[in-house]
Amino acid sequence: MNSKLKGSRLEAEVDKCRSECNWRRLGDVLLSVRSKNSGMQQYGDLLQAEYIIESFIDQNSEFLESKAENKKDLEKAAKLLYDTLQSSVAEKSTVFLEANLLLAKLHYYCAEYEQAIQDIENSRLEFGDTPFESLRDLRLVAEAYAIKGSGMLSSSTSGTNGKQNVDRMGELLETTLERVPLMRLRHNLIDRLWDDEGVEWYRRIMTSLGDKVVGEKLQQRLSRQLAEVLIRGMPDSGYMESQSVSTKSQNLRFYTGSHRSYFSPASRIEEILLLLLISEVLATKDVVLNRAEELAASRQNSLLVAKSVYNLLTLVLSALRQYELLSNIHEKAMKFANEDKYLWFQFALTLLCHGRYIRASRILSQCLAIEQYDDNTLAQHLFAANIALEHLGQYDEAINHAEKAIKLCERNWLFGRCLLLKAIALSMKADMVVRYNSRNEMRLEVIKLFENAAAVDPHDDLIHYNCARQHAIARDLQVARDWCERTLELNPEMPPAIMLLALIFTAQKDYKGALELVIDALEDFPTNYPLTVLKLMLEVKFDNGSVYTTQGTSDYGTSTVSMCSRQSRTVETHFMMKANIWLELAELFLDLDRMEDVRPCIEEASALYPNSHQILYIKGRLLAARAAKCENAAKCEHLRSDAKSSLLGALAIAPSHVSSLRHLAHIYRLERNIPMAEKMLRDVIQIDPLHSDSWQALGMILSEEGRFEEALECYSTASALNSSTPLIPFSTLPVLIHAS
Structure with missing residues (x-):
C-alpha cells in the first residue's frame, strides 16, 4: 500500500504523520518517500533523521536524561541532518530551518x-523571515525556544546534570511549560512571602491547555503542583479572583451560549x-493496568503519581470532614490497587472516619491479607x-x-497499648459469660x-483506669481506689475516672x-451525662428529690437532654443518650412515687429508641407500681399480668x-x-452474686417458706455485700479504649 503513495497524496500523508507525531506510521512511509518518482526523494534524509530522533525519545520517554551517552544512538541522525544542510534542498528556507532545529534538539x-x-x-x-508552513514547523519552533531556555539554564548552573534539570525529558514543551510558573514563583518569593504572579502563570497555562487532549499529562502535573502551592503558601485572606479563569469563562459563554453554566x-x-x-x-486515567513484567516500571510510576494526588485529597477533604466523598474517591482507586497495601489502608481509614465500620473491617482484613510487611x-x-471491639x-x-x-511490636512504645487492647477485649468477652465462676476466672x-500493661507503660492513664474498673467490679475497693487515684494523677480531666471514684x-x-466530688466535677464537665445522673441519685439519697419533683417533667427532661446530649459524637449515640436520660428520669420518678410523671418520660424515650x-x-x-x-x-391482676409481659419482653x-x-x-x-x-432470684445471683438487693429478696422468699437457716445465710450475705x-453498678461504667 505504501508503494502506491506518490506525489501530493504522499506529501499529505507525511504532513499528517508529522503533525500528529505518529512516528511509527512515518517509519512505514519512509520507504515510499525514498522510492523513485515519489516526488519527495530529496527530503528522505531529513525525514529519516527526524524519525530516528523522535522514535528514540518516545522509546525512552519515561527515563530519558540529557547526557553524552545518547550521542551514540543519535549519531546516524546527526549525519543525515548535516548531509541535508549540505545538499541543494537546504536552499529552501523551511528545510533549512527544520534541519537546524532538529540538530538543536539532538545536541540538547x-x-x-x-x-x-x-x-x-x-x-x-x-x-x-521564514514562514511556518505546517503545524510541525510551529511545534519545532516552540521546542526550539524551550531548548534555548533550558540550555541557557543548564549552561549557567555548574555541577548539574540532565536528571537534575529535567524531571521528564520525553516532552520538551511540557517540561518548559512546567518550569515557567515555578521559576517565576522562586524569583518573586525572594522579595516577598507570597506571589500572585507565579500562581497566575499556573492558571494561564492550565486554562490554555484545559480543552486539549495533547496536554493532559502536563495538565495533571500542573494541577497537582498549583494545589500544593495553594495548600502550603496562600493565606485565605490573600485569595484573589484569577484573570485567566475569568477570561476563560467569558469565552466559554460567548462560544456556547449563556444557557450553559460553568463552575x-x-x-x-x-x-x-x-x-x-x-x-x-x-492521573487515574493514565494508570497502567497491564501487569506484564516489561511494564512494571511504568505501572509503578503511574501508581506513585496517583498516590501523590490521593494524599493531597486526603489532607484537604479530611480537614473538611468530607469523608463520604473521600471514601468514594478511594473506592475508585481499588480497581488498580490490587496489591498496594497503602491505598487499601487509606481506604479503610476513610471508611472508619465515615462510620462504615463493617466495610472498614473487611477492607482492613483485605489489607492484612496482602503478604507484604510494612511499618503500618x-x-x-x-x-x-x-x-x-467498639x-x-x-x-x-x-x-x-x-x-x-x-x-509485631517487639516490646516497643506500643507494647502497653497492645496489652491494653487484649485485656479490654477479654474483659468485654467475660461480660458476656453468664456463669459467675467462669466470668470470675476470666x-x-x-x-x-x-497490671502487666501498667508495668510496661506506667504513665498510661487508660490502663490505670481500666485496671481500677476491673478491681471495683471484683469488689476489691481499696485497690480500685488506689488505681483510680493514680489515674486522676496522670489525667485529672477524665470524667469516667471521677465517676468511678465517686461510686467507690x-x-x-x-x-x-x-x-x-460529683458537684466539683460537674463544674468542669457540665454536660457529662453519667455524672449528672449520679448527682441526681445522690441528692435523692439525701432527700433532695423534691427539687426535681416540683418541676414540670417535660421542662426538666428537655433541659437535661439539651445539656447532656451535646457530648454525643454520632447521630446514633445522640438518640441513645436522649433516650437514656428520659429513662433515668422515669426511674427517678418511680423511686419518688411520682407515677403520673413516668408515662411522659417513657413516651419520649420510646419515640427515640423504641426497641x-x-x-x-x-x-x-x-x-407493677400501679397494680400495687x-x-x-x-x-390489679390485669395490671400485674401486663407488667409481667413487659418484663418478659425485656x-x-x-x-x-x-x-x-x-x-x-x-x-x-x-x-x-x-x-x-x-x-x-437464683438466676440473678448466678449472673451477679455481688449485689446485696438480690440476696435480700431471696432471703425474704425463703423466710416466707419457713426455710429460716437458708434465709439467715442470705441475709448475712446481703449484709456483708451491702458495705x-x-x-x-460498677459494670455500667464505660470501657475506655482511647481518650475522649
Missing part, C-alpha cells in the same frame, strides 16, 4: 547545550478541590482490633488482632493483663464525699438483664408463685 539530548543554542542561531529563527472557583478551598479532582481524574502492619492490627462486638476477632500486634486473667465512695457509704429493653423494663415497673396501688382486684431482648429478673421475681412472689420467684455495693 546529548547534553551539548552551547552547540544546541548555536544551531538555533544558525536557523535564523529569530529573524522571522469558576470563588475561594482558595474551591480552587484547591477543583485542581485536585482534575488531577485525580487525569502493626497499626492495621490495632485498628482492626479497635473496630471489632463497633462490631467481635471479641475473639479483637483478641486475635491484639495478639498479632503484641508479636476477670482474674484480665486484671493480670492490665458510695460503695463505702460515704455519700457526702461522693456528692461533693430498647430498658423501655420495656420501665413499663413493667410502672405497671390499685384497690380493684380484677384490675428479658427476650436482654436475657441477663438483672433488674428485669429481680422485678419479675417480685411479681411472682406477689402471685404466690414462690418456686418461680426463687428460680428468678461494698455502689449506688450504680
Whole structure:
C-alpha cells in the first residue's frame, strides 16, 4: 500500500504523520518517500533523521536524561541532518530551518547545550523571515525556544546534570511549560512571602491547555503542583479572583451560549478541590493496568503519581470532614490497587472516619491479607482490633488482632497499648459469660493483663483506669481506689475516672464525699451525662428529690437532654443518650412515687429508641407500681399480668438483664408463685452474686417458706455485700479504649 503513495497524496500523508507525531506510521512511509518518482526523494534524509530522533525519545520517554551517552544512538541522525544542510534542498528556507532545529534538539539530548543554542542561531529563527508552513514547523519552533531556555539554564548552573534539570525529558514543551510558573514563583518569593504572579502563570497555562487532549499529562502535573502551592503558601485572606479563569469563562459563554453554566472557583478551598479532582481524574486515567513484567516500571510510576494526588485529597477533604466523598474517591482507586497495601489502608481509614465500620473491617482484613510487611502492619492490627471491639462486638476477632500486634511490636512504645487492647477485649468477652465462676476466672486473667500493661507503660492513664474498673467490679475497693487515684494523677480531666471514684465512695457509704466530688466535677464537665445522673441519685439519697419533683417533667427532661446530649459524637449515640436520660428520669420518678410523671418520660424515650429493653423494663415497673396501688382486684391482676409481659419482653431482648429478673421475681412472689420467684432470684445471683438487693429478696422468699437457716445465710450475705455495693453498678461504667 505504501508503494502506491506518490506525489501530493504522499506529501499529505507525511504532513499528517508529522503533525500528529505518529512516528511509527512515518517509519512505514519512509520507504515510499525514498522510492523513485515519489516526488519527495530529496527530503528522505531529513525525514529519516527526524524519525530516528523522535522514535528514540518516545522509546525512552519515561527515563530519558540529557547526557553524552545518547550521542551514540543519535549519531546516524546527526549525519543525515548535516548531509541535508549540505545538499541543494537546504536552499529552501523551511528545510533549512527544520534541519537546524532538529540538530538543536539532538545536541540538547546529548547534553551539548552551547552547540544546541548555536544551531538555533544558525536557523535564523529569530529573524522571522521564514514562514511556518505546517503545524510541525510551529511545534519545532516552540521546542526550539524551550531548548534555548533550558540550555541557557543548564549552561549557567555548574555541577548539574540532565536528571537534575529535567524531571521528564520525553516532552520538551511540557517540561518548559512546567518550569515557567515555578521559576517565576522562586524569583518573586525572594522579595516577598507570597506571589500572585507565579500562581497566575499556573492558571494561564492550565486554562490554555484545559480543552486539549495533547496536554493532559502536563495538565495533571500542573494541577497537582498549583494545589500544593495553594495548600502550603496562600493565606485565605490573600485569595484573589484569577484573570485567566475569568477570561476563560467569558469565552466559554460567548462560544456556547449563556444557557450553559460553568463552575469558576470563588475561594482558595474551591480552587484547591477543583485542581485536585482534575488531577485525580487525569492521573487515574493514565494508570497502567497491564501487569506484564516489561511494564512494571511504568505501572509503578503511574501508581506513585496517583498516590501523590490521593494524599493531597486526603489532607484537604479530611480537614473538611468530607469523608463520604473521600471514601468514594478511594473506592475508585481499588480497581488498580490490587496489591498496594497503602491505598487499601487509606481506604479503610476513610471508611472508619465515615462510620462504615463493617466495610472498614473487611477492607482492613483485605489489607492484612496482602503478604507484604510494612511499618503500618502493626497499626492495621490495632485498628482492626479497635473496630471489632467498639463497633462490631467481635471479641475473639479483637483478641486475635491484639495478639498479632503484641508479636509485631517487639516490646516497643506500643507494647502497653497492645496489652491494653487484649485485656479490654477479654474483659468485654467475660461480660458476656453468664456463669459467675467462669466470668470470675476470666476477670482474674484480665486484671493480670492490665497490671502487666501498667508495668510496661506506667504513665498510661487508660490502663490505670481500666485496671481500677476491673478491681471495683471484683469488689476489691481499696485497690480500685488506689488505681483510680493514680489515674486522676496522670489525667485529672477524665470524667469516667471521677465517676468511678465517686461510686467507690458510695460503695463505702460515704455519700457526702461522693456528692461533693460529683458537684466539683460537674463544674468542669457540665454536660457529662453519667455524672449528672449520679448527682441526681445522690441528692435523692439525701432527700433532695423534691427539687426535681416540683418541676414540670417535660421542662426538666428537655433541659437535661439539651445539656447532656451535646457530648454525643454520632447521630446514633445522640438518640441513645436522649433516650437514656428520659429513662433515668422515669426511674427517678418511680423511686419518688411520682407515677403520673413516668408515662411522659417513657413516651419520649420510646419515640427515640423504641426497641430498647430498658423501655420495656420501665413499663413493667410502672405497671407493677400501679397494680400495687390499685384497690380493684380484677384490675390489679390485669395490671400485674401486663407488667409481667413487659418484663418478659425485656428479658427476650436482654436475657441477663438483672433488674428485669429481680422485678419479675417480685411479681411472682406477689402471685404466690414462690418456686418461680426463687428460680428468678437464683438466676440473678448466678449472673451477679455481688449485689446485696438480690440476696435480700431471696432471703425474704425463703423466710416466707419457713426455710429460716437458708434465709439467715442470705441475709448475712446481703449484709456483708451491702458495705461494698455502689449506688450504680460498677459494670455500667464505660470501657475506655482511647481518650475522649
